Amino acid sequence: MADASTRTVERALLLLGTVCDRGVVSLADAARDATLSASTALRLLRTLESTGFVRKDDDGYRPGMRIVQLGAQALSHESLVSLAGAALDRLVGGTGESAYLNVPADDGHGIYIAVREGTHSVRHTSWVGRRIPLTGTAAGKVLAGEAPSCGYVVVRNGIEPDVTAVAAPVMIGDRIAASLSVVVPSYRISEQQADTLGELVAAEARSILNTSTATPAPGGTHPGDTEIQGESA
Amino acid sequence: MADASTRTVERALLLLGTVCDRGVVSLADAARDATLSASTALRLLRTLESTGFVRKDDDGYRPGMRIVQLGAQALSHESLVSLAGAALDRLVGGTGESAYLNVPADDGHGIYIAVREGTHSVRHTSWVGRRIPLTGTAAGKVLAGEAPSCGYVVVRNGIEPDVTAVAAPVMIGDRIAASLSVVVPSYRISEQQADTLGELVAAEARSILNTSTATPAPGGTHPGDTEIQGESA
DNA sequence: TAATGCATTTCACTTATTGAAACGCTCTTT
DNA sequence: AAAGAGCGTTTCAATAAGTGAAATGCATTA
Numbered sequence: 001m002a003d004a005s006t007r008t009v010e011r012a013l014l015l016l017g018t019v020c021d022r023g024v025v026s027l028a029d030a031a032r033d034a035t036l037s038a039s040t041a042l043r044l045l046r047t048l049e050s051t052g053f054v055r056k057d058d059d060g061y062r063p064g065m066r067i068v069q070l071g072a073q074a075l076s077h078e079s080l081v082s083l084a085g086a087a088l089d090r091l092v093g094g095t096g097e098s099a100y101l102n103v104p105a106d107d108g109h110g111i112y113i114a115v116r117e118g119t120h121s122v123r124h125t126s127w128v129g130r131r132i133p134l135t136g137t138a139a140g141k142v143l144a145g146e147a148p149s150c151g152y153v154v155v156r157n158g159i160e161p162d163v164t165a166v167a168a169p170v171m172i173g174d175r176i177a178a179s180l181s182v183v184v185p186s187y188r189i190s191e192q193q194a195d196t197l198g199e200l201v202a203a204e205a206r207s208i209l210n211t212s213t214a215t216p217a218p219g220g221t222h223p224g225d226t227e228i229q230g231e232s233a
Numbered sequence: 234m235a236d237a238s239t240r241t242v243e244r245a246l247l248l249l250g251t252v253c254d255r256g257v258v259s260l261a262d263a264a265r266d267a268t269l270s271a272s273t274a275l276r277l278l279r280t281l282e283s284t285g286f287v288r289k290d291d292d293g294y295r296p297g298m299r300i301v302q303l304g305a306q307a308l309s310h311e312s313l314v315s316l317a318g319a320a321l322d323r324l325v326g327g328t329g330e331s332a333y334l335n336v337p338a339d340d341g342h343g344i345y346i347a348v349r350e351g352t353h354s355v356r357h358t359s360w361v362g363r364r365i366p367l368t369g370t371a372a373g374k375v376l377a378g379e380a381p382s383c384g385y386v387v388v389r390n391g392i393e394p395d396v397t398a399v400a401a402p403v404m405i406g407d408r409i410a411a412s413l414s415v416v417v418p419s420y421r422i423s424e425q426q427a428d429t430l431g432e433l434v435a436a437e438a439r440s441i442l443n444t445s446t447a448t449p450a451p452g453g454t455h456p457g458d459t460e461i462q463g464e465s466a
Numbered sequence: 467t468a469a470t471g472c473a474t475t476t477c478a479c480t481t482a483t484t485g486a487a488a489c490g491c492t493c494t495t496t
Numbered sequence: 497a498a499a500g501a502g503c504g505t506t507t508c509a510a511t512a513a514g515t516g517a518a519a520t521g522c523a524t525t526a
Contacts, residue, residue: 006280007482008514009245013284020303023312028472037516042474047242057315063307065316068405069442070253071304074296079256082290083298172301209302239514241483261503270485275505 011036012044019045019054019061026060080178081114084170087204088116091182095197098124101170102132102139102179109133110143110179124163124183138165142179151206152198154191162186164194168202172209180205244269245277252278252287252294259293313411314347317403320437321349324415328430331357334403335365335372335412342366343376343412357396357416371398375412384439385431387424395419397427401435405442413438 031041052066101114167181264274285299334347400414
């Protein structure tokens, strides 16, 4: 028991990942991909199959309904909030500005589901549950799918005067799950700085659902670690 | 090797299910839930943790980003289509009418992503990729979240004259992922029959993402197996 | 026909999983 | 304060359980 981890389970989860990554995969391919003997791969895939995590048809193995189900459950707001927690903290830590997470709400609106107040004495403030329109706000535009090529949206003095909002989408597959944003008093940030911040926010947004691949190396790299946004006015 | 399944993996997946079901769970609770000794549960949860399937914080274990990621991937249209395939087949087999699967599209519309033509010589026909408005159609109403208490929507002679559409939502957690529907020439179905059909469609829609719990018994029960919709005019 | 590749089964080997027990810890109870 | 209960964690010997090479049968391809 070298590393307090279960080899069999690791292998099974690796296979599960392979199946989900490729969409459909043959036994031989899956075995190659995971560097397993065919017999082992077969046994593990059968276990995954009997539990509904994968299913088998004539073309090979595909993701099963159980994983869709669990993934959807895990995607509840609460989970998304805590998944995004670290990213929000890093944004506040790196910029001193307030950071937010929004999701689409019922009608054509979005709501704040997580907030981290900035550390500046003059800062933007909002609260969990607050509704925002999908137009005229950076977070709203992102939720509305007005995804710019650069990966983030900057709105200066939009619906809220005197503040500049920078937002980027949290993608889940090819669908927009949420919007991550930082809101800054406009006097404190130049257009150029806003773009730099945009890159940072976009990187953090991407990181939220990006598997940092297995055991993150001690002191693993996160977006923003290398380059903290300057904040001189 | 009694049943060609690996106990360790089964247990790990069971724990994963527990974590996702409860949202957050302590080691002791998880162990009890899965009828495992604490030490075994701990080891398996650590494996799940090191692979990103669960994560641990002060409150206990929670679903990790990896499962959200895989679930989202699995939820791509293609997967949903093939997950729904069996349900569509059963609907056509049981009723002889055309059955469809729709998802929300870009603007306020839905699209057909899977069709199964009925077997009657006079039948409704549509095609994959066709767009429907969210109002005036049964599938559209379902997608729009106009979820009736009974679990299905019946639209007689709506946008399409002379046909009766019966639709039910495919829920994924608490969000509407798709609409499952059967469309029947109106002359062939009474209002009462439409309601019966509604129950059937709703049951099938529910079944699509309902884990049929582990190894389905040979000839496992599916909605509609017991009670096929009569179709006398 | 021979050859290649795949899915599947078998089986001896032994590795890797297992769970009881013990420990330190934090609360709660007495 | 001391005792008790519950939790997370580690240890360790027993052995149950997973492993992979090899063999089989079946398609496809050359």
